[in-house]
Amino acid sequence: MEQERTARTGSEPQGKRICRRCLTREMAGQERTYETIRQYIDGLDSSERADGKLYERRLEGCKACEKLLEGMCLACGCYVEIRAAKASQDCPYGRWKSCDVEDQTDQV
Numbered sequence: 001m002e003q004e005r006t007a008r009t010g011s012e013p014q015g016k017r018i019c020r021r022c023l024t025r026e027m028a029g030q031e032r033t034y035e036t037i038r039q040y041i042d043g044l045d046s047s048e049r050a051d052g053k054l055y056e057r058r059l060e061g062c063k064a065c066e067k068l069l070e071g072m073c074l075a076c077g078c079y080v081e082i083r084a085a086k087a088s089q090d091c092p093y094g095r096w097k098s099c100d101v102e103d104q105t106d107q108v
């Protein structure tokens with residue numbers, strides 16, 4: 001609660017920032033949410049996960065998208081960090097098409 005209050009007043013703990021187009025991992029006051037997201041991703045079977053480079057390219061696409069609001073996609077209601085982590089998922093507007101090239105390296 002204190003962290004939320006701090007975030008809303010603009011004081012930015014640990015050098016993190018408040019941003020409508022930020023990912024959960026980047027937002028002050030969202031550390032617990034990101035930890036939960038991270039645990040979920042870590043629990044995915046490796047065969048389900050997008051590789052690390054694909055994951056980051058998808059998230060860069062989301063950060064440039066007007067549908068991103070504080071880590072969530074307004075089109076589908078998902079936390080984009082979860083949606084992007086699943087190899088089989090796609091952007092509801094098809095905006096990840098250019099990201100989804102064959103590039104199987106390390107996983108998320």
Ligand code: SF4
Pocket residue numbers: 061062063065066067068072073074075076080083090091092093094095096
């Ligand atoms: S999943 Fe698609 S529509 Fe949603 S924020 Fe990302 S790029 Fe935008």
